[in-house]
Amino acid sequence: MVTTHETDKYVYDFAEGNKDLKDLLGGKGANLAEMTNLGLPVPPGFTITTGACQAYLATGREPDGLAGQIEAHLEALERAMGRRLGDPQDPLLVSVRSGARFSMPGMMETVLNVGLNDRSVVGLSEQAGQNDRFAWDSYRRLIQMFGKTVCEVPGEEFEHALDEAKRAKGTHDDLDLDADDLRGLVETYKKIFAKHTGREFPQEPREQLDLAIRAVFESWNAERAILYRRQERIPADLGTAVNVVAMVFGNLGPDSGTGVAFTRDPGSGAQGIYGDYLANAQGEDVVAGIRNTVPLQELERLDKTSYDQLLDIMARLEGHYQDLCDIEFTIERGKLWMLQTRVGKRTAAAAFVIAGQLVDEGLIDLDEALHRVNGAQLAQLMFPRFQLDHEFEAVARGIGASPGAASGAVVFTSARAVELAAEGKSVILVRRETNPDDLNGMIAAQGILTSRGGKTSHAAVVARGMGKTCVSGADEIEVNVPAKRFTVGGRTVSEGDVVSIDGTTGKVYLGEVPVTLSEVVQYFEGSLDPERTDDALVRAVHRIMTHADARRRLAVRTNADTGADAARARRFGAEGIGLCRTEHMFLGDRRELVERLILAASDAERTDALAALLPLQRQDFVEIFREMAGLPVTVRLIDPPLHEFLPPLEQLAVNVAVAQERGEDVAKEEALLAAVRRMHEENPMLGLRGVRLGLVIPGLFAMQVRAIAEAAVAVTRDGGAACPEIMVPLVGAVQELETVRAEAEKIIAEVVGDSGVEVLIGTMIEVPRAALTAGQIAEAAQFFSFGTNDLTQMGWGFSRDDVEGAFFWRYLELGIFGISPFESIDRDGVGRLIRIAAEEGRAARPGLKLGVCGEHGGDPDSVHFFHEVGLDYVSCSPFRVPVARLEAGRAAIETTGSDSR
Numbered sequence: 001m002v003t004t005h006e007t008d009k010y011v012y013d014f015a016e017g018n019k020d021l022k023d024l025l026g027g028k029g030a031n032l033a034e035m036t037n038l039g040l041p042v043p044p045g046f047t048i049t050t051g052a053c054q055a056y057l058a059t060g061r062e063p064d065g066l067a068g069q070i071e072a073h074l075e076a077l078e079r080a081m082g083r084r085l086g087d088p089q090d091p092l093l094v095s096v097r098s099g100a101r102f103s104m105p106g107m108m109e110t111v112l113n114v115g116l117n118d119r120s121v122v123g124l125s126e127q128a129g130q131n132d133r134f135a136w137d138s139y140r141r142l143i144q145m146f147g148k149t150v151c152e153v154p155g156e157e158f159e160h161a162l163d164e165a166k167r168a169k170g171t172h173d174d175l176d177l178d179a180d181d182l183r184g185l186v187e188t189y190k191k192i193f194a195k196h197t198g199r200e201f202p203q204e205p206r207e208q209l210d211l212a213i214r215a216v217f218e219s220w221n222a223e224r225a226i227l228y229r230r231q232e233r234i235p236a237d238l239g240t241a242v243n244v245v246a247m248v249f250g251n252l253g254p255d256s257g258t259g260v261a262f263t264r265d266p267g268s269g270a271q272g273i274y275g276d277y278l279a280n281a282q283g284e285d286v287v288a289g290i291r292n293t294v295p296l297q298e299l300e301r302l303d304k305t306s307y308d309q310l311l312d313i314m315a316r317l318e319g320h321y322q323d324l325c326d327i328e329f330t331i332e333r334g335k336l337w338m339l340q341t342r343v344g345k346r347t348a349a350a351a352f353v354i355a356g357q358l359v360d361e362g363l364i365d366l367d368e369a370l371h372r373v374n375g376a377q378l379a380q381l382m383f384p385r386f387q388l389d390h391e392f393e394a395v396a397r398g399i400g401a402s403p404g405a406a407s408g409a410v411v412f413t414s415a416r417a418v419e420l421a422a423e424g425k426s427v428i429l430v431r432r433e434t435n436p437d438d439l440n441g442m443i444a445a446q447g448i449l450t451s452r453g454g455k456t457s458h459a460a461v462v463a464r465g466m467g468k469t470c471v472s473g474a475d476e477i478e479v480n481v482p483a484k485r486f487t488v489g490g491r492t493v494s495e496g497d498v499v500s501i502d503g504t505t506g507k508v509y510l511g512e513v514p515v516t517l518s519e520v521v522q523y524f525e526g527s528l529d530p531e532r533t534d535d536a537l538v539r540a541v542h543r544i545m546t547h548a549d550a551r552r553r554l555a556v557r558t559n560a561d562t563g564a565d566a567a568r569a570r571r572f573g574a575e576g577i578g579l580c581r582t583e584h585m586f587l588g589d590r591r592e593l594v595e596r597l598i599l600a601a602s603d604a605e606r607t608d609a610l611a612a613l614l615p616l617q618r619q620d621f622v623e624i625f626r627e628m629a630g631l632p633v634t635v636r637l638i639d640p641p642l643h644e645f646l647p648p649l650e651q652l653a654v655n656v657a658v659a660q661e662r663g664e665d666v667a668k669e670e671a672l673l674a675a676v677r678r679m680h681e682e683n684p685m686l687g688l689r690g691v692r693l694g695l696v697i698p699g700l701f702a703m704q705v706r707a708i709a710e711a712a713v714a715v716t717r718d719g720g721a722a723c724p725e726i727m728v729p730l731v732g733a734v735q736e737l738e739t740v741r742a743e744a745e746k747i748i749a750e751v752v753g754d755s756g757v758e759v760l761i762g763t764m765i766e767v768p769r770a771a772l773t774a775g776q777i778a779e780a781a782q783f784f785s786f787g788t789n790d791l792t793q794m795g796w797g798f799s800r801d802d803v804e805g806a807f808f809w810r811y812l813e814l815g816i817f818g819i820s821p822f823e824s825i826d827r828d829g830v831g832r833l834i835r836i837a838a839e840e841g842r843a844a845r846p847g848l849k850l851g852v853c854g855e856h857g858g859d860p861d862s863v864h865f866f867h868e869v870g871l872d873y874v875s876c877s878p879f880r881v882p883v884a885r886l887e888a889g890r891a892a893i894e895t896t897g898s899d900s901r
Contacts, residue, residue: 005374010052011069014045018320024049026241028099031341038320040313040338040799044080045094045245046073047519048213053239056217071215075242081246086456087203090127092121093138093247096212098219100240103342104228109149109219110383112282113142113213113247117203132179134252140182141282142203143189150215153196161188175280177741189219195302209244224439226815232466233818248337250330251282255303258283261296261310261327263318266346266464267400267504269353273297273311275327277452283328283339284399286783317341322363323372324354345464348377349537354828356540366547367584367893373544374884375891380404381541382524382662382879384515386502387611392801394507396488398449398474404467406447407512410493412481414441421445430486432479442468447501449508450488451477469503491620524572540691545882548889549573555873556864557632559853563623571648576632576723577624578785578875579853582704583638585620586613597697599675606856607726607842610703617704619712621724630721634785634853636764636873637704637740639690639729653678686794690730690764694740701728705744709751709759717754725760727785732767734776743887750809762849765837766790774837777842785875787832788862792821795830822855825862830868838869851875867891 015027016873017033026031029047036042048070078084083092085304093115098104116124116139125135147153162174165185167468169176177185202208219225220240229236250258261275275296278285300307310329313336319327330337338392346354355369360515364372386405387391403622408426411417414437417429421444429445431438442448442462447469454473464468467783479486484495493499493510500513522528523538523800558569566577586594593612600606624633656673659666694701705726712722726744731737740762750758757786765771774784793799811817825831834852841848856862858880867888868872874884 005081006770010049010066010075014049022101026050026099027103027342028340029241029243035338035341041336042338043246044077045246046830048242050241053217083439084117084505086120088119089123091115091123095247096216097243098216098240099243101238102234108273109216111145112147113138114208114212115205116142129250131488136179136182138249140186140189143193147193150211151197152858153193157192160188213242224436227439248330248332251280252333254279255333256331257281258330262344263312263314263325264354266344266350271349290450292473306331313898345461345465348380349403351377352540353536370544370547370889370893375887379883381520381863382518385518387515387516392509392513395510396476398471398506399454400504400506401472402463402468402470403504404469405502405515408446410499411482411495414438415732417441417444430479449501450473451479469501470507471501471503474508509880526571548886551892552888553892556881557873557875557887558878558881559875563627565878566624566627569881572878572881574881577628578634578851580635582634599671610699614703614707616798617707618711621708622714625715625722627713630723632723632725634725634727635708636729637701638692638728671886691725691736700741703745705747709748712757713751713755716757727762727764731765732761732769732781737763739781768794768833771833771837775840775844778841778848783849784841786852788852788856792830822858825856825865827865836868859883863887864891
């Protein structure tokens with residue numbers, strides 16, 4: 001072990017770290033250290049910390065002391081291996097690998113075989129027993145990886161040269177190239193390198209090492225890494241660690257190889273032996289998917305000793321980490337080496353199933369199981385699946401690498417995927433194999449289909465992380481990217497043709513396959529009994545949801561405007577309605593009554609229009625109250641501006657002018673046009689709406705309050721129960737609420753009488769001024785419900801309908817937004833307004849009920865914030881109710897911690 005007297009320690013030997021130092025050593029370095037301390041066969045090496053990367057990126061140069069620390073650790077590594085870096089007779093070679101705090105598969109750089117040059121390649125051959133082929137294969141790999149990674153040489157030029165060498169040999173397989181072929185390929189690669197860099201390939205081993213380390217640092221800010229971080233919400237300031245590891249070689253011959261293993265199936269969660277193995281190969285060959293692998297079980301036949309040792313290590317690591325482990329290994333002439341382990345990425349289904357299994361095995365408790373799943377995964381499980389019958393014949397079958405059902409037009413490049421997706425089209429990205437440069441297209445596509453690779457290929461790992469459907473290794477398919485087509489079974493599929501892929505079965509279908517409800521939705525709908533099904537996923541979801549409900553403090557309501565919506569939300573577990581939008585009840589056949597109300601020329605006409613609307617509104621509320629059976633129902637009084645119920649001004653003006661020209665009687669139309677002109681506003685969302693409308697049009701709110709109260713009484717007298725809460729929208733001053741409340745209380749007292757019905761009156765906090773004067777408003781309000789959609793619009797000063805398509809994409813691209821503030825609550829700005837209103841509102845009225853009714857109520861991250869702020873409930877659309885329930889439970893355990901093991 002090396003010690004340093006530098007003030008800042010930037011380099012750690014593997015024996016100095018452990019798995020809990022991920023912030024400092026990155027995930028890869030921390031886990032290499034952990035395996036070293038467990039006594040597992042890990043090649044010696046050291047880790048350069050994330051702090052060194054952060055300092056480098058901040059200043060553009062290595063921090064003081066780093067070079068000396070690397071030198072000291074390199075000398076220790078050379079002593080441990082009995083070799084010197086790049087020694088011509090007996091060279092030590094190292095790999096240089098990235099390793100961030102969070103797994104970012106393939107997004108940053110790796111360089112293998114660092115230390116090889118024109119002289120040491122001969123020594124490497126002698127070291128390997130005069131194995132010239134192995135030595136020159138390793139050298140060509142170094143030039144290719146170093147050129148692309150460190151010096152930005154176009155990778156396709158190396159690939160074209162390799163393809164040309166194979167064509168000249170009459171083969172499609174790298175393994176058929178002999179030492180002379182590879183020696184010639186090295187010379188070709190050198191020329192490609194010199195052409196693009198203006199210099200010869202560096203022969204000094206330490207220069208190779210230093211340049212590779214800097215390239216890994218800089219890859220943290222590579223475009224694909226930035227894009228991946230935004231997709232996965234990984235902070236941009238963490239930096240990456242760099243791991244320098246003594247090379248072990250899987251490409252020494254048939255008794256060597258490399259592989260990736262999972263301790264459980266990352267697709268389904270099933271227990272067993274899962275993974276891929278590739279003989280006579282280096283690790284990048286497996287994850288890149290450039291050659292089709294064999295199942296891990298095949299290793300038992302090829303090398304039973306290594307296979308048995310690997311299974312023992314897999315069991316040991318899973319028990320140690322208490323989770324599914326993803327393991328990379330290399331076998332060098334019968335000697336097993338562990339190159340990496342991490343808690344493995346898994347599909348949403350596997351996450352729930354594995355969490356339940358680990359509880360059954362006594363490794364974790366139910367709190368930890370709840371912590372290991374999330375609402376985004378649950379939402380994925382609620383997506384539809386294919387409805388298959390005899391009409392749909394699979395034309396190919398690969399490996400179900402990431403489950404789901406996806407249909408779309410075939411595209412063969414990431415650029416085309418992005419282009420068509422921007423036009424609103426669904427696409428399937430088809431590639432021989434994907435690489436990190438395909439990330440844009442993978443994000444844009446509905447699904448990914450590759451003809452090469454397995455469950456551990458780049459396409460599979462990244463797709464699982466993003467929740468994208470993926471079928472990999474469909475080797476019946478012949479992909480021709482330049483011609484924009486693929487062929488399978490004598491059929492040709494061209495760009496734009498529609499295909500469907502099933503990420504569970506691995507099957508590929510021509511055309512669009514219809515979908516049906518997932519088993520998880522059937523469970524929530526009540527048509528699938530978790531106690532009687534043999535579906536492991538449904539049982540796991542039921543078990544974890546039951547625990548989430550027991551642990552959560554936040555109630556979960558729904559946004560529903562009809563009895564049918566309310567009934568479905570209750571099946572999904574809603575505990576009331578947090579937002580019933582009454583304006584939706586004025587559409588359709590009732591629009592004519594609203595026109596009568598707007599055009600009323602006298603109090604009598606207005607009264608008649610309101611009288612006609614009253615029984616219709618009352619019946620709406622009766623249906624909803626019956627469905628909710630005594631659960632609270634928050635009814636928002638009419639909110640949008642009345643111009644939304646009238647014809648567009650321009651179109652109406654044209655119609656009137658044409659009718660006048662024809663000499664037609666247009667008295668009614670002229671009156672309507674005059675009303676529309678009178679009500680026209682430049683910015684109606686900040687105009688006559690909400691409470692302002694109720695104060696300006698006499699009797700409008702009174703009619704709605706009466707309809708609510710009469711419906712509640714009617715349901716109660718029929719033997720049911722009703723718990724109405726009347727919400728006044730867009731209040732900015734307490735005086736507005738006081739005025740509406742005084743009128744409402746008179747009507748409620750008159751209607752309710754001795755029925756026992758209690759009606760609460762509160763307000764929607766959606767105007768920033770209301771949040772800042774919440775202490776005053778709480779004097780007149782029995783509850784607050786935060787309308788986070790409008791609060792976000794007004795807090796940021798932009799209209800959602802206008803800006804999302806206009807410039808949000810640029811704000812996300814520049815990193816101004818990590819995520820749209822309409823999707824996840826802006827904690828620092830809008831969130832602070834909510835916090836202020838909650839604190840000052842409860843200070844003025846300790847029993848004040850607090851909820852949220854914007855769609856943020858169903859966003860996983862936002863639910864945690866609402867729990868933290870102390871709200872009583874969240875409300876969201878029916879489909880998102882299960883997600884909110886789960887996240888409310890997770891928020892509770894993260895606050896209190898696990899109670900028991």
